[in-house]
Amino acid sequence: MYKQIDFNILSDLAKKREPEWKRFLTKNKKRIEKMDTKIHEIHSEISKKTNCLECANCCRALGPRITDKDVERMAKPLRMKTSEVISKYLRIDEDGDMVFLSMPCPFLGNDNYCSIYESRPKACREYPHTDRKRFYQIYNLSIKNASTCPIVYEVMERLTATPNP
Numbered sequence: 255m256y257k258q259i260d261f262n263i264l265s266d267l268a269k270k271r272e273p274e275w276k277r278f279l280t281k282n283k284k285r286i287e288k289m290d291t292k293i294h295e296i297h298s299e300i301s302k303k304t305n306c307l308e309c310a311n312c313c314r315a316l317g318p319r320i321t322d323k324d325v326e327r328m329a330k331p332l333r334m335k336t337s338e339v340i341s342k343y344l345r346i347d348e349d350g351d352m353v354f355l356s357m358p359c360p361f362l363g364n365d366n367y368c369s370i371y372e373s374r375p376k377a378c379r380e381y382p383h384t385d386r387k388r389f390y391q392i393y394n395l396s397i398k399n400a401s402t403c404p405i406v407y408e409v410m411e412r413l414t415a416t417p418n419p
């Protein structure tokens with residue numbers, strides 16, 4: 255029976271499992287390249303059972319990369335000019351990417367709802383990425399994300415427990 259992992263202990267759990275997940279990658283590189291269908295099945299099953307409103311860890315801890323298109327989309331519900339959105343909510347980080355000025359995200363409510371949900375940045379829509387094509391390309395990123403997201407943690411656990419076909 256699946257039980258949503260308490261995100262307060264997730265980071266410690268993920269750290270403990272990291273060596274095993276890395277070993278799995280070393281031994282199964284070619285195999286993982288052919289596992290998208292299986293990984294997407296696991297993602298879909300876990301996502302359906304996960305209540306993101308009880309978590310919102312990504313909106314608290316991770317800074318999504320924000321594109322010019324995202325700014326245009328966000329400006330509409332905020333009834334602001336794009337230049338105002340940039341000066342009020344955004345900054346350029348050390349990699350030269352546009353990100354929120356500070357985290358937790360300014361649009362995250364106390365009830366964990368996103369106040370610009372329909373217009374949220376693309377990176378927020380796509381997180382936690384475990385349903386993307388060519389998952390093997392983000393295997394190492396997912397090891398990192400497993401410290402933040404219970405969905406990713408569970409996908410990594412199930413994936414690395416999958417027997418050889």
Ligand code: SF4
Binds near residue numbers: 309403
């Ligand atoms: S995507 Fe992951 S980290 Fe974000 S709210 Fe859902 S379970 Fe939590």
Ligand code: SF4
Binds near residue numbers: 360378
């Ligand atoms: S814009 Fe919305 S979905 Fe994206 S981090 Fe902020 S609260 Fe979360």
